[in-house]
Amino acid sequence: MRLAQVLRDGMLAIAVPAALLATSSACAADAASGERKAVVCVACHGVGGNSASPGVPSLAAQPPLYVYYQLLQFREKRRVDAQMSPFAANLSDRDMQDIAAYLAVQPVHAPTQPADAEKSAAGKSVADHNHCGSCHLQAYSGQNHIPRVASQHYDYLVKQLRGFKTGARPDIDGTMASAAQPLTDQDIESVAHYLSRLK
Ligand code: HEC
Ligand code: HEC
Structure with a gap:
């Protein structure tokens, strides 16, 4: 893929004047x-x-x-x-x-793992209490630089939330690091369960 790109860029550089290239890279x-x-x-x-x-x-x-x-x-x-x-x-x-x-624009597959009613309720309460939806939106579908977290894998969510809390995962503006500070490990596990089962 790298070689193909080098070739493609090389061919463009020969065929297209610099001003046009600048215009094309600014396209949607x-x-x-x-x-x-x-x-x-x-x-x-x-x-x-x-x-x-x-x-x-x-x-x-x-x-x-x-x-x-x-x-x-x-x-x-x-x-x-x-x-x-x-x-x-x-x-x-x-x-x-x-x-x-x-x-x-790719459709999301519905989560296949069953939800545990008690864990999901506990996780929803953690999310509500910490206003997670104020940034991630109520359906947890994300917006702008804020990710969709609905139906994301449980193991991945747990790792990321622990990472934000300890600083192992950096974040763009520090907002997510602060949002993760008050979460206990139990909170992290229940909120991850809740989000991973959301459609
Ligand atoms: C060998 C496996 C592998 C391949 C191939 C791979 N990724 Fe990843 N990707 C991962 C893993 C694992 C993570 C999660 C890393 C972590 O735990 O922080 C990740 C994370 C990401 C993230 C961050 C997602 C988020 O929710 O924060 C993006 C975006 C991404 N990959 C895009 C890509 C793209 C685009 C490609 C192809 C050009 C690609 N990946 C190829 C394994 C892979
Ligand atoms: C003030 C806004 C804000 C609040 C409140 C917030 N988040 Fe976030 N969240 C973000 C932003 C921004 C990112 C992206 C961080 C980055 O990588 O730069 C993020 C990233 C994440 C990720 C990583 C997802 C991925 O795909 O890698 C998870 C999981 C997450 N948030 C869960 C939560 C939970 C759970 C709560 C409530 C306890 C919460 N967030 C509250 C803004 C917020």
């Missing part, structure tokens, strides 16, 4: 080309961004700005993950925007 993100660029991601993140692995986040229907910012953070090594980092290392800003545009 292209979901169709994002789908092609995201083929390598399917092995872990699943078809259409619906991951089947508990430790790998689903990306379907994520707000495009969120996906773009996270890919930037992986590329700039602010966010680091042994599996994920190599796949962000060679993406251009344009690649990231195209991929984000593609993922944003």
Whole structure:
């Protein structure tokens, strides 16, 4: 893929004057080309961004700005993950925007794991008490740079919430780090259960 990109850029550089190139890179993100660029991601993140692995986040229907910012953070090594980092290392800003545009319009698969009524109720109460929905929205579908967390994998949610609390996961503006501070480990487990079962 890297070689193909070098070739493509090389051919563009020969065929298209610099001013035109600048105009084309300012164009709106292209979901169709994002789908092609995201083929390598399917092995872990699943078809259409619906991951089947508990430790790998689903990306379907994520707000495009969120996906773009996270890919930037992986590329700039602010966010680091042994599996994920190599796949962000060679993406251009344009690649990231195209991929984000593609993922944003993919349908989300309904969660398959059953909800435990007691755990879900406890998790909803943690979410309500801490106003998680004021940023993530009431359906937890996310907005702008704030992720969709509804129907995300339980294991992944627990890891991220613990990471924000300890600082192991950096965040763009510090708001999520503060939101995670008051959560006990029990809170984290119940809110993750609740969110992972939301449609
Ligand atoms: C080898 C497996 C693997 C491949 C291939 C892979 N990823 Fe990932 N990705 C992960 C894992 C694991 C995480 C979660 C890292 C963590 O725990 O913080 C992740 C996280 C992400 C996130 C952050 C999601 C969130 O909710 O914060 C984005 C965005 C992402 N990957 C996009 C991509 C894209 C785009 C590609 C293809 C260009 C890709 N990934 C390829 C394993 C992979
Ligand atoms: C003031 C706004 C705000 C509040 C309140 C808030 N969040 Fe967040 N949340 C964010 C932002 C912004 C991010 C993205 C952080 C980043 O990586 O830069 C985020 C990220 C997350 C993630 C990571 C998801 C992923 O795909 O990696 C989880 C999980 C999460 N929030 C859960 C919660 C829970 C649970 C609560 C309530 C206890 C909560 N949030 C309250 C703004 C907020």
